[in-house]
Amino acid sequence: MRIKILISLGIFCFLALSAGGCVGGQQKPLGFSGVISYDGILYLGSTDGKIVAVNPSARNQEMSFPSSDGEWSFAITISSKGISCGPSSVPVSIYGTPTVVGESVCIGTYNGKVLMMSSSARSQNLPFPRTRSGEWAYPRTEDIIEPIVGSPVVADDTVYVCSSDGRVYALDMTYGDEKWKSDPLGDKLWITPVVEEETVYVSTFDGHIYALSAKDGSLLPWAFKAEAGFASSPMLYENTIFAGSFDRNLYAVKIGDNELLWKFPGGNWFWATPVAKDGVVYAGCLDGKVYAIDSKTGNELWEFDAGSPIVSSPALTDDLLVVACDSGEVYALDIFNGKLINGVSIDAPIRGSLCIQEGIVYIRAQDNCLYAMDVGKGKINWRFPLTIK
Amino acid sequence: MANLWNLIILDPMLNGLIALSSLLPKAVEFGLAIIILTVVVRLILTPLTLRQLKSTKAMQSMQPKIQELQKKYGKNKEKLQQEMMKVYKEAGVNPIGCMWPMLIQFPIWIALYQSIMKALATTPENLLDLSQHLYSWQIVNQALPLNSHFLWLDLGQPDHTLILAILVGGTTWVQQKMTTAPSVDPRQQSMSSMMLLMMPFMFGMFCLMFPSGLPLFWLVSTVIGIATQYFIGGGWGYLRPSSTKQSALGRGSKRAL
Numbered sequence: 001m002r003i004k005i006l007i008s009l010g011i012f013c014f015l016a017l018s019a020g021g022c023v024g025g026q027q028k029p030l031g032f033s034g035v036i037s038y039d040g041i042l043y044l045g046s047t048d049g050k051i052v053a054v055n056p057s058a059r060n061q062e063m064s065f066p067s068s069d070g071e072w073s074f075a076i077t078i079s080s081k082g083i084s085c086g087p088s089s090v091p092v093s094i095y096g097t098p099t100v101v102g103e104s105v106c107i108g109t110y111n112g113k114v115l116m117m118s119s120s121a122r123s124q125n126l127p128f129p130r131t132r133s134g135e136w137a138y139p140r141t142e143d144i145i146e147p148i149v150g151s152p153v154v155a156d157d158t159v160y161v162c163s164s165d166g167r168v169y170a171l172d173m174t175y176g177d178e179k180w181k182s183d184p185l186g187d188k189l190w191i192t193p194v195v196e197e198e199t200v201y202v203s204t205f206d207g208h209i210y211a212l213s214a215k216d217g218s219l220l221p222w223a224f225k226a227e228a229g230f231a232s233s234p235m236l237y238e239n240t241i242f243a244g245s246f247d248r249n250l251y252a253v254k255i256g257d258n259e260l261l262w263k264f265p266g267g268n269w270f271w272a273t274p275v276a277k278d279g280v281v282y283a284g285c286l287d288g289k290v291y292a293i294d295s296k297t298g299n300e301l302w303e304f305d306a307g308s309p310i311v312s313s314p315a316l317t318d319d320l321l322v323v324a325c326d327s328g329e330v331y332a333l334d335i336f337n338g339k340l341i342n343g344v345s346i347d348a349p350i351r352g353s354l355c356i357q358e359g360i361v362y363i364r365a366q367d368n369c370l371y372a373m374d375v376g377k378g379k380i381n382w383r384f385p386l387t388i389k
Numbered sequence: 390m391a392n393l394w395n396l397i398i399l400d401p402m403l404n405g406l407i408a409l410s411s412l413l414p415k416a417v418e419f420g421l422a423i424i425i426l427t428v429v430v431r432l433i434l435t436p437l438t439l440r441q442l443k444s445t446k447a448m449q450s451m452q453p454k455i456q457e458l459q460k461k462y463g464k465n466k467e468k469l470q471q472e473m474m475k476v477y478k479e480a481g482v483n484p485i486g487c488m489w490p491m492l493i494q495f496p497i498w499i500a501l502y503q504s505i506m507k508a509l510a511t512t513p514e515n516l517l518d519l520s521q522h523l524y525s526w527q528i529v530n531q532a533l534p535l536n537s538h539f540l541w542l543d544l545g546q547p548d549h550t551l552i553l554a555i556l557v558g559g560t561t562w563v564q565q566k567m568t569t570a571p572s573v574d575p576r577q578q579s580m581s582s583m584m585l586l587m588m589p590f591m592f593g594m595f596c597l598m599f600p601s602g603l604p605l606f607w608l609v610s611t612v613i614g615i616a617t618q619y620f621i622g623g624g625w626g627y628l629r630p631s632s633t634k635q636s637a638l639g640r641g642s643k644r645a646l
Contacts (some may be wrong), residue, residue, distance in 0.1 A: 011435060029512040061529060095513060109465050165480055187534065226533040246533040269520050269530075286520045318535065351517075 009351050013389065029110055034097035034151075034312065034353030035362045035370070041070045041119075041344055042355065043098040046386035047368040049091025050075045051107055052205055053119060054370060056360070062181060066388075072123040073388050078111050096151035096192065097353055104134055104173070108148030108161045113140040114169070116176060117160070136176030138169070145169065148194035150233060155214070160200055162189035167199055167308075170217060180217035185210055191233035192273070194241070201255075203230035203243040209253055224253045226260075231269045235278035237295060242283075244270020248297075250283050250291075253299060262298025266291065270351050272313045277335070282321055284310030290323045292338060304340035306331060315354040324350035330361065332375040342378040346371060393529070395522065398496060402426075403504040404524045410508075411532030418532070420539025422604055423505060427609040431617075434494050445568065447482045452570050454520055498610075505602045508535060511545040544602035551597075553604045558593030560611040565589070567618050567626035584585055 033045030042054040051074045052217045058067035077089040100106075105117045118133035129135035139145065146169050155158045158179060163356035165186035171177065180327040186206035194201040199220065200212040207229045213221040228247035235242045240261060249271045252261040267287025274283035280301060281293045286309040292301040308327035315322045320341065321333045327351045332341040346356035349365035355362040362371045362383065371383040410422040431438070454476050462469040477483065503621055510516040516534065523529050537545040542553065569581050596604040618626060 029514060032513070187536070229534055247527065247530045267525075268523075271517065271520070286517070309517070309521065 029093040032351030033094040037356035038100035039109035039356045046093030095149040106152045110147045112144030149190035155195040164188040182217040194236045203234040206228040233273040304338045311351040313353045390543040398500040401444040419535040431613045509545045542601045554596035558589040562589040566628045
């Protein structure tokens with residue numbers, strides 16, 4: 001009888017473990033990395049934990065991947081802990097957009113690592129990190145910092161990155177050594193910092209905008225406190241910080257002032273980082289609208305209803321504003337009046353930031369595909385699945 | 390259907406939970422809100438719980454008769470069923486009756502579970518999803534994101550200290566033990582003993598996997614369940630059979646008097 005009980009207990013425990021491991025308690029972090037273009041090559045993170053370098057002209061010609069023209073992919077995995085129903089190593093989630101400086105590609109991952117990759121080493125598939133090529137991982141050991149959601153920023157040979165432990169890290173770009181890390185700035189920092197003239201600006205979940213010294217990470221005297229936490233990364237334009245808040249307002253704060261310049265109410269959070277041009281701030285909102293706001297007064301100039309939450313930051317060309325929304329619609333709007341010029345639809349949510357290169361919009365959608373679209377003409381040029389082996 | 394569920398049950402509970410959090414001290418806001426909301430939901434469901442307890446108690450009081458029947462018609466299952474139904478009918482007890490209050494409570498517990506998981510929003514995807522469930526109330530939006538720290542726990546992460554797992558496992562065992570009647574049928578008895586071990590163990594294991602906000606809700610709910618059972622169900626039940634017998638005898642003698 002006891003053996004029976006023990007066997008049943010064993011089966012029960014196994015089922016319990018499997019259920020917990022496989023089903024989990026919350027939605028799996030898939031990541032929504034954006035696309036960046038550098039020297040004609042597109043760099044992005046995939047939903048299966050890869051950093052991919054894509055040459056648009058090779059994709060246009062439907063060449064096999066990777067072509068010899070600067071294309072490569074690098075899978076970032078971590079070993080899974082404990083009992084699980086999956087493989088022993090699992091891909092990391094990538095939310096930030098890679099930052100590219102020359103040969104170097106930098107990314108922060110959701111498992112709490114900052115990686116610096118060399119395009120030449122990765123295209124040769126050499127073991128990572130190849131220190132001679134300037135590759136490194138921070139922290140160097142098996143240690144990790146808390147999840148990184150924002151993108152790294154490179155300025156003056158230093159990589160600045162924010163982590164969920166509430167700290168800003170400054171790392172040496174060549175060797176990955178820690179130059180400094182700030183004191184915890186309240187809650188998680190799921191943002192991309194702004195670095196300008198030796199100052200690092202961050203917006204926090206507890207409603208602060210802090211200015212830190214880029215030299216040593218110390219807090220500078222000026223800070224701003226809002227009524228609610230900030231949902232978006234800060235955007236600096238004409239000495240003013242713009243950031244979306246959980247209280248459904250877009251805040252404009254003049255650096256050095258303790259008073260708010262203005263706040264603009266939306267129908268939900270302004271999650272996406274706004275963009276600005278010619279005195280106008282363009283902000284996508286989770287209420288499904290994009291708003292054009294006068295950067296000085298906070299007056300609304302026009303709005304466009306995309307019909308679905310806007311998670312990714314809009315992108316600007318000379319006379320077009322390109323907006324993508326969670327339902328997979330991409331719209332090209334007249335920058336001056338918000339009139340719809342054309343649109344393209346794909347069958348997957350779009351959450352990563354857009355990249356516009358020579359009139360073509362590049363988008364990584366949540367179906368793990370990279371799309372090249374001529375939104376002005378309303379057509380998809382090509383679609384490249386990122387499930388590369 | 391999903392929209393209707395969100396509109397009627399999930400969203401009000403989720404927004405209520407967040408609004409409640411914003412009224413509490415920041416350091417313990419969400420943990421305390423989970424506890425308070427669990428207590429409130431338990432209180433609202435008290436009539437149903439009492440009805441369920443009453444039915445269960447009536448069923449338990451009939452156990453000696455049932456056991457006698459089991460002994461008598463152990464091999465003839467069909468006859469046993471007929472006789473048992475006859476006994477239930479005579480006593481005016483519906484054996485499925487005690488299931489209804491439990492079934493009605495079930496969606497509310499699911500909504501409470503979903504509210505806690507949604508409000509915790511541990512990943513960016515979860516936070517984005519949360520934004521689509523919130524009312525435009527200032528009290529709700531200004532409270533976000535919630536402080537997930539409570540005592541030694543990060544409510545958005547599993548508790549690896551084992552404390553919560555032991556507490557949840559222990560209280561689940563106590564609650565089950567209080568209500569599980571011993572059976573004369575050895576097969577049924579071994580099944581009950583197995584369940585008595587497995588359920589606490591399983592919940593204990595879940596505590597190591599799920600964000601600790603959820604085990605906190607289980608713990609509070611189970612403790613309230615034990616208290617209800619103790620005060621309304623009449624003592625420790627089958628956890629201390631002697632006390633059950635004594636109280637039953639006491640009641641019997643009082644009745645005789």
